[in-house]
Amino acid sequence: MRKHSHPISAFFSPFISKSDSVSAIMLKVILALIPGIALYVWYFGPAILVSITLASITALATEAAMLKLRNRPIAPFLKDNSALLTAWLLALSIPPLAPWWLIVVGTAFCIAVAKHLYGGLGNNPFNPAMIGYAVLIVSFPVQMTQWISPQGMGGFELSFMQQLQYIFSGILPDGIKLDAITMATPLDTLKTQLHLAHPVSEILTQPIFGQLAGHGSEMVAGGFMIGGLYLLATRIISWHLPVAYLGTLFAIAGIFHLVDPAHYVEPLFHWFSGAAMLGAFFILTDPISSPTTHKGKLIFAAGAGLITYLIRVYGAFPDGMAFSTLLMNICVPLIDAYTQPKVFGKKEKQA
Amino acid sequence: MTYQEVKDIFYNGLWKQNTGLVQLLGLCPILAVSSSVVNAVSLGLATALVMTIASATISPIRSAVPNEARIPVFILIIAVLVTVIQYAMNAYVHALYLVLGIFIPLITTNCIVLARIEAFASKQPPFQSAIDGLAMGLGLTAVLAVLGGMREVFGHGTLLSGIDMVFGASAKAWVVTIVPDYHGFLLAILPPGAFITLGLLIAGKNYMSMRAAANEKKRIIPIASAA
Numbered sequence: 405m406r407k408h409s410h411p412i413s414a415f416f417s418p419f420i421s422k423s424d425s426v427s428a429i430m431l432k433v434i435l436a437l438i439p440g441i442a443l444y445v446w447y448f449g450p451a452i453l454v455s456i457t458l459a460s461i462t463a464l465a466t467e468a469a470m471l472k473l474r475n476r477p478i479a480p481f482l483k484d485n486s487a488l489l490t491a492w493l494l495a496l497s498i499p500p501l502a503p504w505w506l507i508v509v510g511t512a513f514c515i516a517v518a519k520h521l522y523g524g525l526g527n528n529p530f531n532p533a534m535i536g537y538a539v540l541i542v543s544f545p546v547q548m549t550q551w552i553s554p555q556g557m558g559g560f561e562l563s564f565m566q567q568l569q570y571i572f573s574g575i576l577p578d579g580i581k582l583d584a585i586t587m588a589t590p591l592d593t594l595k596t597q598l599h600l601a602h603p604v605s606e607i608l609t610q611p612i613f614g615q616l617a618g619h620g621s622e623m624v625a626g627g628f629m630i631g632g633l634y635l636l637a638t639r640i641i642s643w644h645l646p647v648a649y650l651g652t653l654f655a656i657a658g659i660f661h662l663v664d665p666a667h668y669v670e671p672l673f674h675w676f677s678g679a680a681m682l683g684a685f686f687i688l689t690d691p692i693s694s695p696t697t698h699k700g701k702l703i704f705a706a707g708a709g710l711i712t713y714l715i716r717v718y719g720a721f722p723d724g725m726a727f728s729t730l731l732m733n734i735c736v737p738l739i740d741a742y743t744q745p746k747v748f749g750k751k752e753k754q755a
Numbered sequence: 756m757t758y759q760e761v762k763d764i765f766y767n768g769l770w771k772q773n774t775g776l777v778q779l780l781g782l783c784p785i786l787a788v789s790s791s792v793v794n795a796v797s798l799g800l801a802t803a804l805v806m807t808i809a810s811a812t813i814s815p816i817r818s819a820v821p822n823e824a825r826i827p828v829f830i831l832i833i834a835v836l837v838t839v840i841q842y843a844m845n846a847y848v849h850a851l852y853l854v855l856g857i858f859i860p861l862i863t864t865n866c867i868v869l870a871r872i873e874a875f876a877s878k879q880p881p882f883q884s885a886i887d888g889l890a891m892g893l894g895l896t897a898v899l900a901v902l903g904g905m906r907e908v909f910g911h912g913t914l915l916s917g918i919d920m921v922f923g924a925s926a927k928a929w930v931v932t933i934v935p936d937y938h939g940f941l942l943a944i945l946p947p948g949a950f951i952t953l954g955l956l957i958a959g960k961n962y963m964s965m966r967a968a969a970n971e972k973k974r975i976i977p978i979a980s981a982a
Contacts, residue, residue, distance in 0.1 A: 509940075517951065521954075542945065542947075543939075543940050543941040543942040544938065544941070547938075
């Protein structure tokens with residue numbers, strides 16, 4: 405590319421600016437996760453930082469090992485930050501108090517199988533972090549339900565050292581049971597209480613729920629939304645994916661809520677619970693496993709929103725972000741093929 | 756029939772044209788029952804037995820069967836053999852029969868059985884055909900054994916679990932625990948585990964074949980350049 409050293413060059417075509425490298429984009433996406441993570445630490449304690457560290461180390465080690473096996477240069481690919489982003493997204497999707505090997509197995513699987521066996525960066529048809537999540541929730545359902553309760557809920561709160569000890573050795577302080585430090589997620593609680601035929605208005609009065617969704621977790625979701633808006637403002641991600649995803653989720657949840665408010669929570673609850681915000685701005689927007697055309701992006705994200713809602717309301721799993729992303733990932737080649745824009749000047753053939 | 760001919764048929768069946776790794780035929784039972792060594796090897800041996808007898812039976816009558824009606828005739832013969840094996844398993848290894856379930860009668864429709872009869876037994880003399888059926892069946896059994904072993908070790912941390920279904924309750928002591936106190940990696944037992952492990956085995960086989968071909972080249976080139 406020609407270098408524009410003189411300011412006057414800005415007046416002449418071609419008006420092409422040097423786009424960010426993969427490494428810089430990935431780093432910005434990782435930085436945009438920080439508001440959400442900070443709120444996570446504030447409400448749930450520092451255990452999440454341990455998972456993120458473990459995931460990062462595993463991701464880099466697995467990436468280096470796979471690159472070596474594939475006879476690829478190691479340093480340039482390690483520096484592209486894509487493995488780190490996968491690791492952070494997976495760490496944010498699983499319970500922070502889960503045993504250490506859970507995040508290690510999950511991250512290694514993401515990088516080795518979901519990324520490198522498909523041909524490495526740029527060739528993976530599925531979102532690697534969501535493959536890791538799906539593998540873990542299918543294989544280790546018990547460990548994947550140990551969600552930590554938010555602080556200030558009257559339950560016992562572990563210190564950082566106690567959290568570390570529990571993650572690495574599974575030992576809790578004397579007299580403390582696992583039930584005292586973990587609780588069902590807001591989506592889980594809602595589902596089980598609805599099965600017991602309680603109306604929504606009564607369920608939402610429980611202390612686990614906050615203003616919009618779960619106490620604490622709604623703020624974390626808000627943090628991810630702020631990071632996501634930063635990505636939108638800097639044009640790292642296009643508006644199509646988050647708007648179509650959140651819009652579809654809002655519309656379906658809104659229709660169900662209007663028809664029967666006693667059984668279906670309001671749409672904002674769906675926005676701010678589970679992985680919806682993280683997914684809308686950080687997971688669906690993975691440039692590799694999402695469609696390339698604007699129309700395709702709208703279809704892709706709307707489908708994911710619909711499936712997320714259906715899994716949350718009718719499915720066996722508490723949240724549907726991972727499976728809806730993976731199901732829509734499968735459709736991406738088809739969506740791309742059907743949404744190719746017309747070539748300018750070319751006429752449709754008359755049938 | 757020479758010794759070399761038998762050797763070639765076995766080399767084809769066990770390695771070069773292996774049903775599980777190269778021909779990729781009859782994958783449904785491979786993927787479905789290979790969650791443990793005992794299940795996998797049992798079904799593999801039952802299939803090998805059917806393939807051997809079916810090939811040996813069909814080869815002598817190959818010129819008497821009208822070409823247009825050959826598929827129904829072959830399938831009928833295979834179905835009779837499978838029925839005999841199914842009853843035998845029900846009588847002698849009932850517990851295993853219950854575990855393998857529908858996959859025993861499904862040997863009838865396993866495409867590898869019909870494929871070998873179409874490709875080999877309907878064109879070759881009986882003895883060669885029987886050897887081919889046996890070799891292909893044993894090749895399948897070997898893949899099933901490795902696949903079942905890997906999935907069982909990763910999934911449950913054991914080997915040979917369920918061996919008592921074949922050799923009676925006293926065989927329970929033969930079960931090998933590779934990893935004590937294992938959490939269990941459910942994915943290896945579920946269908947995705949079968950696909951991923953089979954993919955790894957195929958990749959491993961291709962890698963070994965490529966290495967062998969490369970070595971062969973290295974051995975030949977010096978002679979060629981000398982000439």
